[in-house]
Amino acid sequence: MTDEAAPSTRKIIHVDMDAFYASVEQRDNPELRGKPVAVGGSAARGVVAAASYEARAFGVRSALPSVTAKRRCPELIFVPPRFETYRAVSAQIREIFAEHTDLIEPLSLDEAYLDVTENKQGISIATDIATIIRARIKEVTGLNASAGISYCKFLAKMASDLNKPNGQAVISPRNGPAFVEALAVKKFHGVGPATAAKMEGLGILTGADLRSKPLAWLQEHFGKSGAWYYNISRGIDNRAVQPDRPRKSVxxxxxxxxxxxxxxxxxxxxxxxxAKVWRHCEAKGLHGRTVTLKVKYADFQIITRSRTTSTPISRLDDLEAIAQSLLEPLFPAPKGIRLLGVALSSFIDDEETETDQLELEI
Structure with a gap:
């Protein structure tokens, strides 16, 4: 795709709930309002699943070890997660989305893309739809949501962060390329720390730096992702909003x-x-062929081991047996193991890339 390619005429909204888990807890317990709250376990091996904005002011964030969070914010209040409650609230929010469009692509319990190019209310301005949705979410759930509005998914996602919390922003087709050019690549959605560091090592600090590189050069250094970086550096993202994406793994x-x-x-x-993975797959009618074992050591090194069968796994006993067989060669362990995980993937007719992580024990 060249620089001259016309931007999409889609109208896409990215809705992102503000500090979702923590906000639900503050809503349901008035004593927590206005205080630094972390959803998660306060034990030595606990992890923060979500943090209120009051806690974020102290540098507390999701995935932070609880001991570190408590050190940063001695007044931090830990509350255990209530995933069933979060799912119920998420379902309420999904119903509000469905009042406007059937093109809803959930990314998690607290965020989703909506394509409102053709919408049920016949509202021509996407920013008006976003305002109505956010107000309706507040009315029904008592919670705040932020939104980004743009002509593509990448920029809608970036826009939803611009006026958080409880705000919204628009990146228009006219302004999209310039917005990306000025943005630091480490802030690009989908560019992790390792890729950002590699880009910096190659002299790429901003979207403008990225745009200056030829497609062949980007493909040489970043493989299949090279074409993606070439396009988004120009504000081009033609991915459609995809409702009910098949799960890649459970x-x-x-x-x-x-x-x-x-x-x-x-x-x-x-x-x-x-057993937990199997119960979920049975309930959803999912049949997979690849079992993956995840191991996180005491020093936070993570390794994975996988095995793929020729036919879908049909029994829990078989799933467990494969996971156990992946585990055994790792012993005697070179160091203590902090975390273990089991996943099933390579589902029949699997086409998309979504991970459905079950309740994280924290």
Whole structure:
């Protein structure tokens, strides 16, 4: 795609709930309002699943070890997660989206893309739709949402962060390329720390730097992603909003209070993880061929081991047996194991790339 390619005429909204889990807890418990709140476990091996804006002011964020979070914010209040409640609220929000469009692509419980180019209310201005949706969410759930409006998914996602919390922003087709040019590549959605560091090493600090590189050069250095970077540096993203995307994998994992060092203890942890994955797959009618074992060591090094069968796995016993067989060669363990996870993927007719992570034990 060249610089001259016309931007999409789609009208896409990215809705992102503000500090969703923590906001639900503050809504349901008035004593938590206005205070720094972390959803997660306060034990030594706990992890922050979500943080209120009051907590974020102290540098507390999701995935931060609880001990670190408490050190940054001594007044931090930990509350255990209530995933069933979060799912119920998410369903309410989804119903509000459906009042406007059927083209809804959930990314998680608290965010989604909506294509409102053709919408049920016949509203021609996407910013008006976003305003109405956010007001309706507030009315029904008591929670704040932010929104980004643009002509493509990448820029709608970026726009939703511009006026958080409880705000919205627009990136128009006219302004899209200039917005990307001025943006630091480390802030690009989908560019992680490792890729950002690689880009910096190659002299790419901004979207403008990225745009200056020829397509062949980007493909040489970034493989299949080269074409993606070439396009988004020009504000081009032709991905459609895809409702009800098939799941790529279903997984469950657990973080341990005490590091696991022997095989028997590790094997005992695999059994409930495999059972949780199997229950979810059975409920959804999912049939997969690839079993993946995830191991996080005490020093936070993460490794994965996978095995793919020729036919879909048909029994829980088979799923667990494969996971156990992936585990055994890792012992004797070179260091303590902090976390174990089991996932099933390569589903029949799998076409998209979404991970459905079951409740994280924190």
């Amino acid at each position: 997984g469950a994992e657990d973080t341990f209070i005490v590091d696991i060092v022997d095989l028997a203890a590790a094997r005992a942890e695999i059994t409930p993880l495999a």
